[in-house]
Amino acid sequence: MNAALPPPELLARVIGELQALIGARNDPVFAEDAVEASEVRRFIHATMDDPARYADGTVPLGFPVHMFRRGLTEPDPLDAVADKDFDGRSQVLTGRDFEGVARVLRPGLPAVEVPLTRLLNGGYEYLFYRRARIGERVYRISSYHDFALRQGSTGPNILVRVDDAYFTADDAPLLNAIATVILR
Amino acid sequence: MIAFEDIRPNQPIPDLVRGPLGPPHLMRWSSAIENWHRIHYDRDYATGHDGLPDIVINGSWKQHLLMQLLGRWTGDTGWLAQLRLQFRxxxxxxxxxxxxxxxxxxxxxxxxxxxxxxxxxxxxxxxxSTPGTAEVVLPFRGGPAVPCPFTQDLLAP
Incomplete structure (x- = not known):
């Protein structure tokens, strides 16, 4: 076992603190831009999808998930690129450290403070209502679905499940996604 | 046009094959979604710092491959209602x-x-690498069209 791993009693306390956050939700967060044709074109190209499927002005089912980007005046994550530990993701999640101790998984949700340094994408559970359309504005409401402590092959893992609900500006549901984030 | 009467137990649906997926494909995806995670485009970092065998194909890309697989199969008449997947x-x-x-x-x-x-x-x-399950709703031949927007309540027993 890795000597740097936190002791089990610490993780037991941490998971207890995290479980108090279940149900915490943020206010609606609007994507910086509306569904925009050039973004959709690049998305379809990058996923090697068939453009003919979207000739009616709708966009790929999962497109809204990726609409929540850095705003025009927000800090540049690449400002830290000269740091030897720059990984390109911690800077986006925390905006301040590489230690993996406090992570803001969604704007407006309480930070997840876990003494585990690695973060993995564990998977998703989706419910789909309809495809977004070019020109629509999209917002997201996020909440903590649950937290769990598991023993993995390399040591303890903390699983964080975040529920993201995506809507159009006139409150029409587009999709729900429960993302599993693995901290280890 | 696929209808529910066409479905058979254990029936496979048409595969969707992509690749070989090289660094340009990964760079294109990272760029399209502005994902700066270095393990997806910086081979020296991925192998040297993180000890990975090579740059990693994004899980976020793979999930869309599954959505695409199911969407192409159902066409315009069916609806991918639910999808669960794990990055194993x-x-x-x-x-x-x-x-x-x-x-x-x-x-x-x-x-x-x-x-x-x-x-x-x-x-x-x-x-x-990415096991999952899905629920797809299809119309009966000659039956009503699957509603859009879809109502998840329709899946309740």
Whole structure:
């Protein structure tokens, strides 16, 4: 076992603190831009999808998930690129450290403070209502679905499940996604 | 146009094959979604710092492969209502990925057909990386069209 791993009693306390956050939700967060044709074109190209499927002005089912980007005046994550530990993701999640101790998984949700340094994408559970359309504005409401402590092959893992609900500006549901984030 | 009457138990759906997926494909995806995570485009960092075998194909990309697989199969008449997937193994640059699906069961709900599927992504060596399940709603031939927007309540028993 890795000597740097936190002791089990610490993780037991941490998971207890995290479980108090279940149900915490943020206010609606609007994507910086509306569904925009050039973004959709690049998305379809990058996923090697068939453009003919979207000739009616709708966009790929999962497109809204990726609409929540850095705003025009927000800090540049690449400002830290000269740091030897720059990984390109911690800077986006925390905006301040590489230690993996406090992570803001969604704007407006309480930070997840876990003494585990690695973060993995564990998977998703989706419910789909309809495809977004070019020109629509999209917002997201996020909440903590649950937290769990598991023993993995390399040591303890903390699983964080975040529920993201995506809507159009006139409150029409587009999709729900429960993302599993693995901290280890 | 696919209808519920066309579905058979254990029926496979048409595979979706993509690859070999090289650094340009990964760079294009990272750029399209502005993902700066270095393990997806910086080989020296991925192998040297993180000890990975190569730059990693994004899980976020793989999930869309499964959505695409199911969306192409259902066409305009059906609806991918639910999808669950897990990233169990990584895939790296150079691999060819095959998204696949198989019917595991059927039901009817409120005048529509409900198809349960097992789905996944395997590489050219047959290694499965992304197991999942899905629920697809299909119309009966001559029956009402699947509603859009879709109502998840339709799936309730």
């Amino acid at each position: 193994k990584m895939n790296v640059a150079g691999e060819t990925l095959t998204a696949w699906g198989r019917v595991t069961g059927t039901d009817t709900r409120g005048g529509y057909g409900l198809v349960h599927l097992e789905v996944g992504i395997r590489n050219e060596n047959g290694v499965e």
